[in-house]
Amino acid sequence: MASFVAEVLASSGKLEKEDLSGKVSKMSRKVEDTKEEVCEMINKRYSDFLPTLQGSEDLMVQVETVSKEMDALKTCIETEVRPNIHMAVAEYTKLKQQLEKNTVIITMLGHLKEFHSAMEEFNKALQEKKYVDAANQLERARDNVDSLKSWKISQLPLLSAINSELTVQRENLIYHLGDEWKRLVIWTLPSSKEPAGQKSFLKVELNLSNACNGDGELKPSALLCCILQALAIQGELQHKIKLFSQVLLKNMLKPLVMYASLSVRVTEQQDEGTILALQCLEESHEERSAPSQVYSKLLLVLKTLHSHLLDVSIGDKKLSAILGELIWEELSRCIIHECLVHSIPTNSSQLEKYNTVIKETEDFEKSLKEMEYLHGDSTDLLKYARDVNCHFASKKCKDVIVAARKLMTSKMHNTVKITPESKLRLPKLPAPSSEVKVKQDIVKEEAMMENSKQLSAWSLRLPACRISESVQQLMELALNTLCEAVGSSTQCALQLFFTVRNIFQLFYDVVPTYHKENLLKFPHLAAIQHNNCMYLAHHLLTLGHHFRSHLPNPLSDGVATFVDMVPGFRKLGAQCFLTQLNVQRAELLERLSTAHNFCNLDDEDNYIAASKAVRQVIHQLKQLGTVWQDVLPVGIYCKAMGNLLNTAITEVIAKIMMLEDISSEDGEHLHTLCQTIIEEGPLVFIPLAEEHKNRKYQEEVPLYVKKWSTFKELVIVLRANLQEIVDRWADSKGPLAVEFSSSEVKSLIRALFQNTERRAVALTKIKQSAPYSS
Template identity: 30%
Template sequence: MADYDVDNMLKNIFDIKDLNTWKPSEKIPLVVKEIDALKNDLKTFLGNSNYDMEVILKESHELSLESKSVVDDMEQCKQEIEQETMAEILKSIENHDKISKELQSVNFALNIVYDVVQCGKYVKEFDDGREAQSFTRAVEAVYDLLQHIDMPSDGFKQLDLYNNTRHTAQLILDSLLQDLYGEWDRLVYKNIVTSNRKTTITITLGLDDSLIVVDILNALEKSKKLDEKVSEFSQFLLKDVLQPIINNDSIVFAETDELMTITISHKPDFRPAYDAVIANLRLLFHYLSNKLNFEFNREKSLMKMIGKQISVEFREVLVKDCLIHTIPNNINELQSYGVITSEIEDFQHFLAIVKFFPNENFSILQYVNNIDVLFADKSSQYFLESARQIMLKDLSVTMSIGVESIPDENAGTSSAPEESVEEALKILDKTIPKSLFYFPRCMISRTAQELLDLVYVMMEQAVQCSDVVCKKLYNTTRLVFELYDAVVPYHHEQFLQTIPQYVALFHNNCMYLAHNLQTFGDKWLILLEGRELDYPISFVDLVQKLRDLGYQHLAAHMQQQRKQILDNIRSSDLNCMVVKDILGDNAEAAVRQCLRQLQLLKNVWVGILPNNVFTKLMATLVNMFVDELIHRVCTVEDISMEMATQLTDMYTIVVQKAPQLFQTPSEVENHVKSWIKLQELIFVLGGSLKDIEAHWQDGTGPLAVHFRTEELRSLIKALFQNTQFRANLLAKIK
């Protein structure tokens, strides 16, 4: 039977175009006709089929009857199971619950009994270990017992046996640990005896690879106390033995195979040589290696444990307190420093062999990686300390320096320069005075020259080193001069305040150092020619600071000298001429005292200060002295004849003595501004009104040049009585 196309049939019967015109009554006959046609086709198909449909229906009916019979049998079986078997099942469940409860009760009791038996077993194992004199077995048994007690079965904790067993186990463990500590203290004995002069340390090690010692160590390890004891001994070695050996004069001596004695001598400011320290450490570690380098458990030794705990700290102490000081402070010794590093490397290899260092890669020589920085720091520290020691020396140890006169032409022109250079030099020669490059003849402290020599050594060393060292030494050189500013005035303060010689020498020292600093940077750059520097080299900024330092102290001393002179004059009758008709002897004594003071300064300063500086200083003091003498007279309203005579005599002494204060007497006229004024004052004191009028010369004479009008009028009024001639003279002086 071919497939029947329903959709096509419906399209034929119901035409889409006639949807709005057809009626159901018209279409029903067509549908009925189509159904009938299909029935006929079905009969024809069944008639032609090979299957016997009637037989098939019959068999299906019989099968349905059999199935119904089976369902009835199963329903009957179900009823029988529900009535008989379910009763038996319920009874079995009740029996199972009862048996389960009985089993739980048995297991509960069994677990408690098992715990009791195990506790007894561990106690017996402990007793067996003690009888066998095995600390390890005893410790294992006690720890197993405590561990088992910490995880008891249900109900065991409620037994008195639990508390008793736990308490007893803890007591046994404490007693056992005390015995182990005692054995350790017997095997590792140390003692320290300290006095004012020395400290004696004795170490007695009874450790070896015997069964007894190994048993004690394993027991300590099982009880987790070995690390504690080894740490305690390691810290003793580091703090009380190794560090003192590194920092002090020490003697390490192995008196027997078991006894080692270390004697530490107490010497202040003492640092042992590195080779002596290494030799002592070799003896100590050799002794420790012989006694501690046996393996007692899985390639584990006490020496390795000690090294693991303190090797890093020991290396840091050794480098910081000993080896770092082997770094030289000059370039020549630095070039031969390989000898020292070789010895240190051998010692490092030795510590690896005795298994104190964990491996060969554990290096003491790591600090050498920064040798340039360390050398720079060491050199800087050395030079600064050397400079400071020089600055603390006596300033009165002197030497002569400088030239008497400035040469007309510069020496050393061996070859003719190029025309442009020659022209530039001519312009420079006209612009810059030659005195800039020469220092005048004077005396300086030897310490100033020593300091200058030291910085030249620093400069020469710096240019031979790497850029890191060179830069460090350049900065250190600048620090030397800043240190000079801080140290010398403070350390020599008392002398600089009281002794003129010290002040003059300090002034010259500052000037001399400043003079050299003007060209010091150029000399440095010449030596560094060809290098690329990332920092400027100059000392010119320090020149004025040093000059000011010298100026300040010299000026302060000049003020002190000035004050003494003024105090001498003002403490005499010269300060109270207004109320006196005649001066006492103290007036002349004060003048002579001032002259003696100036003479002493001359005796001290001549030959020390440069001639021009001495002349300026002396002229300043003499001029101040003369001004004060003039001022004393010019401010008095009435001067008696007797006092005028006294003043003339005293001031004449000054005129006679003052020129002797200079190296050339004629210098007094050139450098003392008030010198002629003093002479004119003496003339007025001893002269008549007619003489004064002659020296006035209608405002063109010497009196008019050196005296102000008010001063001269006041002086005339004080010296002479009021007469017509005086009035006429005063009228002329206006």
């Protein structure tokens, strides 16, 4: 039965022999068949790698035929059905959806055709070394793959296959381009195993080949352009030039700046090309090159590169401009730090001669701009050269910083003794101006009114300790520099004063980093560093006050102070020593971890292990006492040793409290081990063995070891009977209750005594008492 649309069209005399619905259905089958065949062909071509060239060409013809039939059918529908659409909306919609689906499929098939065609052209161009055409065809293939990916309904199994093929062929092209580049630009570099130095750079050569390739079809310049343009199309040019720039900087440009005896030799050879090689000038014995020599050597290299390699335009940009952007910042920084810095005059009489260097720098940059290595008017290099007056003033302070850094990086273990009577050797300064003197008189009057609140004679005095000799010299350097600031111009005084501040800031930053490993490894150095920081902090409190009235404004108005740096130095010293204490604490715990948790000591091996661990702990504490005696202030020494001993006995207490069953023999062994600690532990609190008056620190062990009383009470319990334990508990009022809770005491009783009626009675007495927590 004919459809409603067919009946309408038949009545109007516009229907052909075959109705539209039948045509669309027939066309859909054709499209599906064609789709399957195309997919099968593409799969074979790009996934299964079967030679199906002839079949693919037939299929392409078939695709074009079906496409033309689709266009004719679409025209028929648009011209004949649309006027009567109001009579067949539902059926027309269905037909249109089917048509659109077929159109999508045809579009996809078209993309597959374009992809196949582009890949064929790519392979052909690559074989003929038409690298630009090959790169363009690869991008064309990529566009078609991207279009296929954009169709959400296109879940073709072969999509991953053609995408992989695209990736493989791109890598193939990049490989060929890289291979061609290596034939045109040949580096000879020293072995990476050789130590970097002037001698190793004498092996550096750069060969820029200008010979024709094997078949003589392309000249190097044309081939180079093709290679560079193809790399640019594939987005690899920047990476390739970046690698070249890194090698050029490291092995040729920077060595020419850094080593005065190095120069570059350019050799033109008709067959082998142009060779740039580094050579040594035997007649040159200068440590640093003059700016004019550096500029001359660099220009020779860059001009040679420009004429043989970089005078190529990529789009609207020359290759020399791309290279310049990559190397200029680092190259100019190298010129400044390795050349211009050392060319700054050391006295004012030479300042006028420095104009020659400024002119040479301007000419150097002008030549680079002509070759398009540089763009713009002002650069950091020229700006640095022109600011010679500023750099000249800064150089006056540089020697001070260099001397200070040398002291900071010297060995710390050479020490001097500091006593409370030790004072800085302050220079005699000129009398302050009248205005400053009036201010001082007012301050003195106010101080006289406060006589009733005088400080102790020991106020603002350092305790006896040892500091590094280099730190004492550093303080003397700071004093001498501040003395130079007295009577100088305002600008010079400001620079000298802030140079002194920089000295201390440098100490704060450099010493902990430079000596980091030694400060962690050697307890002796950590203690010295602690004292060094406290010594500097102590003198920074009053250093600015001593010089302030003798310095020009604004220093005399309160700017000349170092007080703000005091908390930082105190914190730095404390952190350094605390870090070392943590290292020692970890070592103590590690030694005690070998004691097998102090269990089953009736076994000989276990007892030997536990005894060895205890002896090692005592030995470590004695060793620390030896290296810290006469170095740390007495108070700090006792606190540090007390902290470490407390760590050890706390760990021993915890291990013993964890034991669930302690036999009488175990108890005796535990008591023996603990008694060793009680007898030998206090001996480490004699800061100076030859001073008998310091023996009082042994009697004050509980002040420095928080768990000392707890430990002694535990030792008593290990040998006590049940009645003695109950008596020491004394209804939560005895010494045992002060150190342990009721639950801890009951655990000890259960571990030490067998389950008897007497033990039950004792536990009841402990239980009935109110627990006490220390």
